[in-house]
Amino acid sequence: MSRIATTFSQLHAADRKALIPFITAGDPGPDRTVPLMHALVAGGADIIELGVPFSDPMADGPTIQRSSERALKFGVGLKDVLAMTAEFRKTNATTPVVLMGYANPIEAMGWPGFCAAAKAAGVDGVLTVDYPPEESADFAAQCEAAGLDNIYLLAPTTPEVRVAAITRLARGFVYYVSLKGVTGAANLDLVEVAQRVAMIRAGAGLPVGVGFGIRDAETARQVAQVADAVVIGSRIVQEIENSTPETMQDNVRNFVAGVRTALDT
């Protein structure tokens, strides 16, 4: 069983929900990423979503755009992100790592090279914002052959028949984008999220994660009542932005721990 499937089945057995924090690899500097990944786990992360910096992050709001720009100042590329994952794996063999990013860095590395290198580094899943199923069937097949879960997004605008088609292709879990907008935007409609997630869960044989716009422990708790996993990104990146190098790891761990407590009570 894959690390992602194992994680969800253990959580399910314990009647708990998954907490999936996001950070951008290389933000605020390449040497900070592995310690921050461990801090996320120490705070109670079940799966880590690791952002691959990209020059043109079209689906991201200002906070994650800035994190990408900070990482790119150090020239952090996909190869570096894989090296960071491999470093993390030396001392953590259980927490799944999902890469989240855009198509072009993967295109530049080439699909076979990427799949082999990602698997070797200990990556578990890949979420590529601008690879809808129509354009990524061959890529998805190569991921599957390499033992990587290809994770797809579903949106508030996705028609029901398409939801069914995508959940059939999805591996690991499906990621429901909780609002029309970019990452970090405000004002979730929790009632709408609950309805949509219920519909998706009814048809999906996989866990459903919800992300985009979850900014505090209370919202996370409410979303977790209807979903299997909660993804928090921009809010954690803000914690990194607002910390000094000395306080960063503690602040990130404490924030994640606060959300963890809210999810578990």
Add this chain to the structure above:
Amino acid sequence: MQMYDLPDTRGHFGPYGGVFVAETLMAALDELRQEYEAARTDPDFQAEFRHELRHYVGRPSPIYHARRWSEKLGGAQIYLKREDLNHTGAHKINNTIGQALLARRMGKKRVIAETGAGQHGVASATVAARYGMECVVYMGAEDIKRQSPNVYRMKLLGATVVGVESGSKTLKDALNEAMRDWVTNVESTFYILGTAAGPHPYPMLVRDFQCVIGEECKVQMAEMLGRQPDAVIACVGGGSNAIGIFHPYIAIDGVRLIGVEAGGDGIASGRHAAPLSAGTPGVLHGFRSYLMQDANGQVIETHSVSAGLDYPGVGPEHSYLKDSGRAEYVSVNDDEALAAFHDLCRYEGIIPALESSHALAHAAKMAPTMGKDRILLVNLSGRGDKDINTVARLSGIEL
């Protein structure tokens, strides 16, 4: 030339094009594709489009024989397709009218656009005023500085101009920001994309709306000269004016199609905006095409004296035409484009856009190598009033 019927149903031109966007936009692009398919075969839609081009834009635009400049160059005869004489001063309005009519058909009251030089922003603001729609234009902060007259023009027309401070603060970043607006307001908003790029169906529909340029040329050249040109030359940023004049000629053997990219300080300097000349295939802004990128797949900042060509990608059909060999792509440096700009001012009494000056500069290179009975048709895609501050500054003059 074989039958040419691209893109396929999912927007592919061979390996290029496609729909590489976040899931939130997939339904909107699907809706646009269906609506456009219906409009394409709707005689009422087509009649209104033609009516607007004739009575609002002033089409057909003439073809003009640049006789003095041709004589000075001492070779082939240069003919200019005068898109600069269109209402708003460039070819961009052909497309914005088409898309605004689609927006109205879809019941969208708010339109957004990205702009580089400001020509597409002005053309979008113009049609928004014409059809009574709210208009927001995203423009890189760097371009706002370079193109202040167009910024004010958009404001006069009632548009809101939003400066984009992210990335290189130019056209590509304006496009990112327009996409972010669209993903947030997708149900109320129509995105008027300015060039034959972006996710399907944009490259196809922008091409179709711009093909009026080449269709007119075929008729006008036959009427004026009884023959078609030896070569058609157009500048390529995103590539909408070029595909508009090239496409109707694809099936006509013996007509060379030459796209001219922005060479900036020279291809060897690395400071340019010429993905077809010096890039590799990649995915940006919703489609696969030649792209200026580094080894990590990060998009490289571009450079050109012309804001409208300052874009790291290119429309997917141009990538296909390059690989297939049907079209040729070359580059022209900033200083060569400026020299052609001044030549056209002095020899023909026409102030061309800096974008179009790249096509003119390549014609000026080719003409002396050809016989006087040869014909070069250059798409003079826009007028240069917007560029006079830039040109003056480069000449050391403060206006």
